Amino acid sequence: xxxxxxxxxxKNGNTYKVxxxxxxxxxxxxxxxxxxxxxLFGKNKIKFINVFKSGYYIYPxxxxxxxxxxxxxxxxYESSLKEKRERNEKLESNIELFNxxxxxx
Numbered sequence: 001x002x003x004x005x006x007x008x009x010x011k012n013g014n015t016y017k018v019x020x021x022x023x024x025x026x027x028x029x030x031x032x033x034x035x036x037x038x039x040l041f042g043k044n045k046i047k048f049i050n051v052f053k054s055g056y057y058i059y060p061x062x063x064x065x066x067x068x069x070x071x072x073x074x075x076x077y078e079s080s081l082k083e084k085r086e087r088n089e090k091l092e093s094n095i096e097l098f099n100x101x102x103x104x105x
Contacts, residue, residue, distance in 0.1 A: 003066055006034075006048075010074050017048050018070045027062065029054040029073035052077040 006017035017032040032048035039045050054073040062069055 005070065008070060008074060010078055012078055014078070016051075016074060018074065020066045020069055023056070026056040026058050027066070027069060028056060029069050031073060031077050052080075 002019060002021040004017065004019045007015045008018045009015050015034065017034065019030045019032070021028055021030075030050055031052040031054075033051050035047045035049050036044050037047050052073065054069075054076065057069045057072075
């Protein structure tokens with residue numbers, strides 16, 4: 001069983017394609033971003049790039065709440081992007097502080 005929904009719009013306004021599928025007993029969710037590519041004949045074509053694969057959503061906890069699973073996965077993905085962005089900003093800031101340091105202890 002595989003379910004697919006496009007577009008899925010997050011609270012931040014980003015658009016994704018979301019697939020929910022059964023992996024034996026549990027369910028997985030994959031998130032794709034849309035990318036426009038040019039074909040050899042100069043036509044635009046939409047390609048979906050996989051950007052996130054969730055952990056397992058187990059039946060006893062989630063039941064058949066596929067919409068809930070998809071929404072949770074999108075929120076988890078965007079939260080991970082925010083954390084990564086914050087880490088990179090902190091890293092850059094500390095590299096700048098180190099480079100400006102006069103070397104005195």
